[in-house]
Amino acid sequence: MEKHDSREDVWFVHDGKVYDGTKFLSAHPGGAESILMVGGQDATEEFNAIHSSKAKAMLADYMIGLIGNKAESKDDIAPERAPIDKQVIAVSRPSFSSCGLL
Numbered sequence: 674m675e676k677h678d679s680r681e682d683v684w685f686v687h688d689g690k691v692y693d694g695t696k697f698l699s700a701h702p703g704g705a706e707s708i709l710m711v712g713g714q715d716a717t718e719e720f721n722a723i724h725s726s727k728a729k730a731m732l733a734d735y736m737i738g739l740i741g742n743k744a745e746s747k748d749d750i751a752p753e754r755a756p757i758d759k760q761v762i763a764v765s766r767p768s769f770s771s772c773g774l775l
C-alpha cells in the first residue's frame with residue numbers, strides 16, 4: 674500500500690476503502706500535490722475535513738479495494754490504529770468473466 678505514492682501510481686485509504694487517485698490528479702480541484710501528500714496513507718480525516726458531499730460521492734468512481742487486517746497479535750485488533758504495513762488489501766477489479774462475457 675505505502676508504495677503507491679507517486680504521480681504515476683497514487684493510492685490512498687478513506688474509511689477502510691482503497692482508492693486509486695492517479696487518473697484524477699490533473700483534474701483535482703485541490704491540485705495534484707494534495708493527493709500526492711497522502712499517497713500510500715489513510716486520508717480519511719483530512720478528506721472529510723476538506724470535501725463537500727459532492728466530492729465524497731465522486732470517490733466511488735476511484736475505489737479499487739478494501740483494507741483488511743491480519744490481526745497477528747492482540748495489538749493488531751484495532752484496525753484503524755494498525756500501521757498500514759500491517760494491513761492487507763484485497764483489490765477487486767472487474768473482469769470479463771464477472772460480466773458474463775466469457
Ligand code: HEM
Nearest residue numbers: 694697702703707708711716719720724725728731732735
Ligand atoms: C479521487 C479522490 C478525490 C476526489 C474525487 C476529490 C474531489 C475534490 C473536489 C470535487 C474538490 C472541490 C471542493 C469540493 O467540492 O469539496 C476538492 C478539493 C480539494 N481536495 Fe480533493 N478529491 C480527492 C482526493 C483528495 C485527497 C486524497 C486530498 C488530501 C487529503 C484532497 C484534498 C483537497 C484539497 C486540499 C482541496 C481544496 C479545498 C479548497 O480549496 O478549499 N483531495 N477535491
